[in-house]
Amino acid sequence: MNTLNSSSAPAAGEYAGDEVAAIVLDPGYSTIRAGFAGEDVPKSVCPSFYGQIDSDSGSQYLFGENAIHTPSSNLQIKNYWGSDGIVEDWDTAAKVWEYAITSRLTGARAGDPAKNGLNDGPKENGNGDAMEVEMETIENQEKPLEESPLLMTEPGWNPTKAREKAIEIAMEEWGTPAFYLQKTGVLAAFASGKASGIIIDVGASHTSVTPVLDGMVLKKGVQKSPLAGNFVSNQIRLGFKQSQPEIPLTPHYLVKSKTPVDAGTPAQAIYKTFNIPPTDSFRHYQEERVLTEYKESVVEIWPGPGRLSNGTNDEIAKSMPGRPFEMPDGWNQVFGVDRFRAAEGLFDASAAITDDANPRPKDEHTLPRLVQAAVQQVDADQRPLLLQNIVVTGGSTLLYKLGDRLNYEINALYPSTRNKLIAPGPVVERKYAAWIGGSILASLGSFHQLWISKKEYEEHGANIVEKRCR
Amino acid sequence: MASGRDVRDMLGLPMGGDGQKSAVQKRAKAAAPVRRIQGVAREVAALYGERPPPVAVYEEKKAYRAKRQNQGPAKKWVQQPFVNQARSDGLVLKHWRRKPTTAPPVQDGEDTPMEDGESAEPYIENSADFLKYSIQVDLPTFTDEEYDAYLRSDDWSREETDYLFEVVRDYSYRWAVIWDRYDYQPANRSHLTQETVNGDASQALAALPFAPPKQRTVEDLKARFYHISAKLMKLRIPEMQMDAEQYTLYETLSKFNPELEGNRKLLAAALMNRSMDEVKEEEFLLAELQRINMAANRLDAEREELRARLEHPSANQQVSAGLASFTSSQALQALFSQLFAQDRSKKRASGGGTGPSRISLNTNDLIQTPSSANAQLSAAARRQSMATNQSAQTPIRTLSPQQEYRYNVSTHDRLTSGVTFGSDKLLKMRQAKSNVQTQKIAAALAELGVPDVVPLPTSKVADVFEQLIGRVGKLLDVRKVREKEEGESRVLAQMKERRGSSTQGGESGATSVEPQAKHEIPDSAEQTPGLDGDEDNDEDGDGDGDGDGDGDAEGEEDDEDAEGEEDSRVPSETVSRAASTAHKRSASVLSQGSVQSSKRARK
Numbered sequence A: 001m002n003t004l005n006s007s008s009a010p011a012a013g014e015y016a017g018d019e020v021a022a023i024v025l026d027p028g029y030s031t032i033r034a035g036f037a038g039e040d041v042p043k044s045v046c047p048s049f050y051g052q053i054d055s056d057s058g059s060q061y062l063f064g065e066n067a068i069h070t071p072s073s074n075l076q077i078k079n080y081w082g083s084d085g086i087v088e089d090w091d092t093a094a095k096v097w098e099y100a101i102t103s104r105l106t107g108a109r110a111g112d113p114a115k116n117g118l119n120d121g122p123k124e125n126g127n128g129d130a131m132e133v134e135m136e137t138i139e140n141q142e143k144p145l146e147e148s149p150l151l152m153t154e155p156g157w158n159p160t161k162a163r164e165k166a167i168e169i170a171m172e173e174w175g176t177p178a179f180y181l182q183k184t185g186v187l188a189a190f191a192s193g194k195a196s197g198i199i200i201d202v203g204a205s206h207t208s209v210t211p212v213l214d215g216m217v218l219k220k221g222v223q224k225s226p227l228a229g230n231f232v233s234n235q236i237r238l239g240f241k242q243s244q245p246e247i248p249l250t251p252h253y254l255v256k257s258k259t260p261v262d263a264g265t266p267a268q269a270i271y272k273t274f275n276i277p278p279t280d281s282f283r284h285y286q287e288e289r290v291l292t293e294y295k296e297s298v299v300e301i302w303p304g305p306g307r308l309s310n311g312t313n314d315e316i317a318k319s320m321p322g323r324p325f326e327m328p329d330g331w332n333q334v335f336g337v338d339r340f341r342a343a344e345g346l347f348d349a350s351a352a353i354t355d356d357a358n359p360r361p362k363d364e365h366t367l368p369r370l371v372q373a374a375v376q377q378v379d380a381d382q383r384p385l386l387l388q389n390i391v392v393t394g395g396s397t398l399l400y401k402l403g404d405r406l407n408y409e410i411n412a413l414y415p416s417t418r419n420k421l422i423a424p425g426p427v428v429e430r431k432y433a434a435w436i437g438g439s440i441l442a443s444l445g446s447f448h449q450l451w452i453s454k455k456e457y458e459e460h461g462a463n464i465v466e467k468r469c470r
Numbered sequence B: 001m002a003s004g005r006d007v008r009d010m011l012g013l014p015m016g017g018d019g020q021k022s023a024v025q026k027r028a029k030a031a032a033p034v035r036r037i038q039g040v041a042r043e044v045a046a047l048y049g050e051r052p053p054p055v056a057v058y059e060e061k062k063a064y065r066a067k068r069q070n071q072g073p074a075k076k077w078v079q080q081p082f083v084n085q086a087r088s089d090g091l092v093l094k095h096w097r098r099k100p101t102t103a104p105p106v107q108d109g110e111d112t113p114m115e116d117g118e119s120a121e122p123y124i125e126n127s128a129d130f131l132k133y134s135i136q137v138d139l140p141t142f143t144d145e146e147y148d149a150y151l152r153s154d155d156w157s158r159e160e161t162d163y164l165f166e167v168v169r170d171y172s173y174r175w176a177v178i179w180d181r182y183d184y185q186p187a188n189r190s191h192l193t194q195e196t197v198n199g200d201a202s203q204a205l206a207a208l209p210f211a212p213p214k215q216r217t218v219e220d221l222k223a224r225f226y227h228i229s230a231k232l233m234k235l236r237i238p239e240m241q242m243d244a245e246q247y248t249l250y251e252t253l254s255k256f257n258p259e260l261e262g263n264r265k266l267l268a269a270a271l272m273n274r275s276m277d278e279v280k281e282e283e284f285l286l287a288e289l290q291r292i293n294m295a296a297n298r299l300d301a302e303r304e305e306l307r308a309r310l311e312h313p314s315a316n317q318q319v320s321a322g323l324a325s326f327t328s329s330q331a332l333q334a335l336f337s338q339l340f341a342q343d344r345s346k347k348r349a350s351g352g353g354t355g356p357s358r359i360s361l362n363t364n365d366l367i368q369t370p371s372s373a374n375a376q377l378s379a380a381a382r383r384q385s386m387a388t389n390q391s392a393q394t395p396i397r398t399l400s401p402q403q404e405y406r407y408n409v410s411t412h413d414r415l416t417s418g419v420t421f422g423s424d425k426l427l428k429m430r431q432a433k434s435n436v437q438t439q440k441i442a443a444a445l446a447e448l449g450v451p452d453v454v455p456l457p458t459s460k461v462a463d464v465f466e467q468l469i470g471r472v473g474k475l476l477d478v479r480k481v482r483e484k485e486e487g488e489s490r491v492l493a494q495m496k497e498r499r500g501s502s503t504q505g506g507e508s509g510a511t512s513v514e515p516q517a518k519h520e521i522p523d524s525a526e527q528t529p530g531l532d533g534d535e536d537n538d539e540d541g542d543g544d545g546d547g548d549g550d551g552d553a554e555g556e557e558d559d560e561d562a563e564g565e566e567d568s569r570v571p572s573e574t575v576s577r578a579a580s581t582a583h584k585r586s587a588s589v590l591s592q593g594s595v596q597s598s599k600r601a602r603k
């Protein structure tokens, strides 16, 4: 938006934009993305995990990146999402979302504070740096979104109840003047400049494959599976546990100081001690951060041809140079072929690491099968078109070489069509594709006729969302 | 361009007005590079010399944005509330607009400047910028009466039809989406909610006149929609009055065939779902085909070139046929003689037959390898002496018929060259054109008690034998005709029997035909079985193919070949050659057959 300067308005025909300071909210299992439409990255990215401290006087909630990483007794880390990508705990969801919006966006803004009208109401006490937003503070405000239309994203299989709940929260709790719900798949396609395509979204809790035609999701084709980022994390954990000797997974908060050690030798670190140690959920969440780091820097996907287990591929993988990784306590090792095994389960269910508690994933949940199932449900005439626009998005698609493997698998499935993978290079575009698409959509002048206005909502009730947001 | 000036300079002519102009040009030119290489160090620029720099130097004039003129205090912007004309609910949103000033120039034409926007009640802009994007699709409409009269269908209820139209409108004819979202619940959705609100869903179900919904394919939906559209179109505009465009639309609508479409889609899907192997195979085959085509083209070109280079002998024969034109032995024969003649002429050109030639098919060459002028001379002398002897003998004595008879003297109009055995002549007569015929002749002769080898085959015996053979031939012909006629009459009789009429007419008819056909039919009857052999012998001597005349035909072919060879050779030979040939023939007369066969083997 730096093209705008104070002396000249953008030419009307330059782009069909018409910015109305809409807010785009893209909640995901791992993070919530929120920001103003028309910007190119979400200003506010805050974790979907929240802290809860139960005490006699009731529960205290901690939201935001800064609040939930401090170890304290009784701190539980929770997530409002259900396992299948549908919000489970609506009350907290609304709070976390509201935090994501108000903490960075509608709070005291650096811009022209006299004009935006937000500051007219009772003052929010400096939300920009709030570590904890307490219930009372929120209730002090009038309505947080009185000024801004809200575009929210939803997964392709969102049930009617969840959609109605979303508009209820937006209209009644936040007082937004206008609201719209759009599917993440469509938005991710828009972010890549496509109106039609197949969107492969590998997030944290689930992977989804969404066929989109002319900006509309083909509902019959939507596929989802639980094999995504969390699954990969879990695979890494299992791999650590099953390796000989077991690889210790120590989160940062436990380490007071460390000294360098040789690869493979036990760590020499001084650990912190706690009177009342934080809960398991806290530790799990902290471990997850280490694992994400591991995913980012070590895990690699066998790029094909064939699967990792095919023929001599295993041998080839073994002969590739390893990658070092150091745990927060100083323990370190070079990971060889193991780093290929962690994510192979995404493509080949039989290659997944299993134990008693973690059974083998289903074959039809692997990525190639999802794509196949999705394409199968689309009208035969449209299939080649969709296969030419395969948009890859979601944080877990950043796994090294995932694009190559996907390309190989899809070409093996459909050797006779022209298959084109569209995987934006920049990390931000990959992770926030749905939000960016929403940002584009909500800043288009022609979009403003689609909003569900407060008046319409009051007239027709929450069910209007079914009619209008198709 | 400087030449004019140079000439003038040399001739000492005044430069005139031209001089100044070019000087100006020159200065301009000199100035240009200086300006061009701005930003390049002077030393580096000097390295370029006079020539243009090796890389195109992109001259960016606007390296820096023009300095912003200070236009007074910063312009004010306001969040301008606006209503979108495409909306009916009057939703007010705000977008940033330049605060209207007293000065007229406002970029956006549509927001009329307000003098005192803030003091009065807020001005709300009425925005029509994006009205053009609010598009409603055209749908055919019909009344209840029309539906009842024309559009009823056994398969579709009125409710579902309405639902279909609604969905088509909602998704603007995107059939793939329509099919995807098509989810007709027997009671329409809005009805359903109403009825569930009323609490008697069961009653709603009971009131349904139609069975629960069935799975509809895209083709079903399209077929119904197109069908209705076409009907309505016809109702609104009679076919006669449609213009061309309307009529083609009407045609496509009314001719939609769901089965065909469905099959096409199945095929398309099958094409897409081909396995890697199949695709590979197809690719491979296509590549192979291309390769073969290319190889064939190359080969053709090479052959063409080779042929051109060989100045091949039968230029007037069909070149395109290539080797195919040499399949017949006669053609081969012609080719052979041609090659032979060429070879000969070449040899002669290169200075006499002093060595065995490359193509030493010539029997003469083989015989007279130590060929020398002497030998040739003596051969010529001998031949001459022989000729004089013959010419001296014949006219001297005239014999009386008795003597002639006694001494067995015969006169011939024309003597065939060479000496033959009388027995050979007899033997030859036994041979017919086909094997079967030969066998038949042999059988007939055996029946008559004529021995295989006739002792003393004098010319008289030969004459008599010839007559005999002629008669035997006739006999055999007649026999054959009889057999044929008998067969025919049998067939006719059977046909007659089958018809149930009397057999008399058929018999008599057959017999009455017989004598007439006697002379006519033998030829044709003889020719028909041996037709192939016959023609082959005559035309190309290739007797293969019909087992009947096989051996015989080949035997004859041998003879003909040999003779043809000699015949064709003789005229092209020089006198001396001819003499030597005659000599050779007289020498080898006894073993003619063997020589011929060995020649063939060599060939």
Ligand SMILES: Nc1ncnc2c1ncn2[C@@H]1O[C@H](COP(=O)(O)OP(=O)(O)OP(=O)(O)O)[C@@H](O)[C@H]1O
Binding pocket: A027, A028, A029, A030, A031, A032, A085, A202, A203, A204, A205, A206, A207, A228, A229, A230, A292, A295, A296, A393, A394, A395, A396, A397, A398, A399, A400, A431
């Ligand atoms: N560089 C990376 N390499 C591998 N994995 C990564 C990387 N960055 C993030 N991830 C993983 O991506 C996941 C988060 O992706 P994303 O933000 O798309 O999910 P989400 O949208 O919040 O979740 P969901 O779509 O399931 O609701 C996390 O599991 C994280 O571990």
Ligand SMILES: [Mg+2]
Binding pocket: A028, A029, A184, A201, A203, A204, A394
């Ligand atoms: Mg996501």
